[in-house]
Amino acid sequence: MKVPLIESVSKVFRFYRDGFRNMSQWGKKVWIIILVKLFIMFVILKVFFFPDILKKGFDTDEQRSEYVLDQLTKPSEAND
Amino acid sequence: MIENVDVALVDWSRAQFALTAIYHWIFVPLTLGLSFIIAIMETIYVRTGNEEWKRTTRFWMTLFGINFAIGVATGIILEFEFGTNWSNYSWFVGDIFGAPLAIEGILAFFLESTFIAVMFFGWNKVGKKFHLASSWLVAIGANLSALWILVANAWMQNPVGMVFNPETARNEMTNFWAVLFNPVAVDKFLHTVSSGFILASLFVLGVSSWFLLKKREELLAKRSILIAGIFGLLSSLLVVYTGDTSARTISEVQPVKFAAFEALYDGKTNAGLVAIGVLKDSEEVTKLPDSKEFAFRIEIPGFLSIMTGGNKETFVPGINDLVYGLPDSTLMAVSEKMKRGRVALNLLNDYKTARKEKDDIRAEEIKGTFKQKDFVDKYFGYFGYAFLDKPEDVVPNVPVAFYTFHLMVMLGFLFVLICCIALFLVLRGTIIKHRWFLWVSIFSVPLAYIASESGWVLAEMGRQPWIIQDLMPVSAAVSQISAGAVMTTFILFAVLFTALLTAEVSIMIRQIKTGPKH
Numbered sequence: 001m002k003v004p005l006i007e008s009v010s011k012v013f014r015f016y017r018d019g020f021r022n023m024s025q026w027g028k029k030v031w032i033i034i035l036v037k038l039f040i041m042f043v044i045l046k047v048f049f050f051p052d053i054l055k056k057g058f059d060t061d062e063q064r065s066e067y068v069l070d071q072l073t074k075p076s077e078a079n080d
Numbered sequence: 081m082i083e084n085v086d087v088a089l090v091d092w093s094r095a096q097f098a099l100t101a102i103y104h105w106i107f108v109p110l111t112l113g114l115s116f117i118i119a120i121m122e123t124i125y126v127r128t129g130n131e132e133w134k135r136t137t138r139f140w141m142t143l144f145g146i147n148f149a150i151g152v153a154t155g156i157i158l159e160f161e162f163g164t165n166w167s168n169y170s171w172f173v174g175d176i177f178g179a180p181l182a183i184e185g186i187l188a189f190f191l192e193s194t195f196i197a198v199m200f201f202g203w204n205k206v207g208k209k210f211h212l213a214s215s216w217l218v219a220i221g222a223n224l225s226a227l228w229i230l231v232a233n234a235w236m237q238n239p240v241g242m243v244f245n246p247e248t249a250r251n252e253m254t255n256f257w258a259v260l261f262n263p264v265a266v267d268k269f270l271h272t273v274s275s276g277f278i279l280a281s282l283f284v285l286g287v288s289s290w291f292l293l294k295k296r297e298e299l300l301a302k303r304s305i306l307i308a309g310i311f312g313l314l315s316s317l318l319v320v321y322t323g324d325t326s327a328r329t330i331s332e333v334q335p336v337k338f339a340a341f342e343a344l345y346d347g348k349t350n351a352g353l354v355a356i357g358v359l360k361d362s363e364e365v366t367k368l369p370d371s372k373e374f375a376f377r378i379e380i381p382g383f384l385s386i387m388t389g390g391n392k393e394t395f396v397p398g399i400n401d402l403v404y405g406l407p408d409s410t411l412m413a414v415s416e417k418m419k420r421g422r423v424a425l426n427l428l429n430d431y432k433t434a435r436k437e438k439d440d441i442r443a444e445e446i447k448g449t450f451k452q453k454d455f456v457d458k459y460f461g462y463f464g465y466a467f468l469d470k471p472e473d474v475v476p477n478v479p480v481a482f483y484t485f486h487l488m489v490m491l492g493f494l495f496v497l498i499c500c501i502a503l504f505l506v507l508r509g510t511i512i513k514h515r516w517f518l519w520v521s522i523f524s525v526p527l528a529y530i531a532s533e534s535g536w537v538l539a540e541m542g543r544q545p546w547i548i549q550d551l552m553p554v555s556a557a558v559s560q561i562s563a564g565a566v567m568t569t570f571i572l573f574a575v576l577f578t579a580l581l582t583a584e585v586s587i588m589i590r591q592i593k594t595g596p597k598h
Binding site for chain 1: 142145146157246250432561568591
């Protein structure tokens, strides 16, 4: 059972490897763009500019619920 | 009501979301439609064995690949924004919004890492039929992926299948099928993907027309026009049909938005549909500030009543009726909805107090009340109205809704005409002689993008002031962060997306000029 599985995995690996190796000029260009874009999005934007406010600011879901509840009930307090 | 709302923060957060959504939507519709056109072309190749069809398929696949690669993951930025700029909203919607987006993410990942790889790397390496199946799976998968995003968006337009839990301050899904088969979701999905099919058809038509003008690749261009013409015409008819059903659904679940589409201020029976019109500031002193009236219009008599109720006698409420209510009718004034919303909000405040005072019996009792259908129908259904300052706040920007709606509809009918002419000329074999039409086809490509984006501007700006219809206005959804930080990231996104778009257009143009491989 193990041998066909390893063969299949290595087939898939070779498929992707050959695909990337024989990629056309435009293919290489767009892959560079994809990698740069993903780097900017996940390493720069997500880390430095887009923290998850509730995850970062509170430790538990209970605290998050309480915070949002406070935010939502602000107008009713102002109304009282 | 909301004392601490920073208007600049709300505006910048909205502007940033709009910018990223508009840019993201530049890439998506071409992927949705072109994937099917490619699958159809490859099917013909597999059935006929004609190598010219393979060459044609591979050429369009190249352009599909460029668009897909540049656009991939641009939608994830919207999810970043939910967590940072719209944290109250993200928490409030709970798993209802998260579940469809998670399904979409998983589906997109498997689709992108497997079948697209087979599409591009698999020529001559896998069997013809397996390759063809991969192409179809990419097309079906991309469109199914869009389904989940649109289901999530439809819930914002018409929240169904959930119950609010005051303990977690979240909405919890109680009926998955109600969320999936939300009438807005069904209409939105069909209308949106079919509009993507038209855009892709016009793209193929435009590029093929350019080849014909340049006297290059005549066979490829004519065959592509034939496929795009048929696919585009069928899609256009589907868009017209789903546009009609969408309008009817919107008239029921978002009547203010519907009245704003038509700039209908005072309701009437035998209401006409404005075909073309120009708005100006109202000269009469009206209760509603910033009211508009028509400087000029051409109307189809009675058609709006027929569209909404099936006959001319149907009463179509106007913006004034919906804001101030109508005596002797079931239309409830916004002031009454605001009172009911405040009842729900005050009860939520009572729940908070009960919890603080450790009054578990009272807290449980209130929690139970939020689950009662009667309370939901009478009070919680108007929860968002508690956040409004005045009844007039429910009116969206009427000129934006009116002009985007009419631009989209007019262009939609133009596209039906273009597809018909393309088919007629290509079947008669005279398309090359009609250079004017080839130029029209080329210019229809940007028009398709304008129509497509107009649809989204209409859907989202027409829903204002709500982020979730009737339940949450945008002002209550925004995170308390600095407006300056949002402005900075707005500029960063503008630069990033403009660079991506420039890269796409330049690589795409170069590939089109290079043409298919011989």
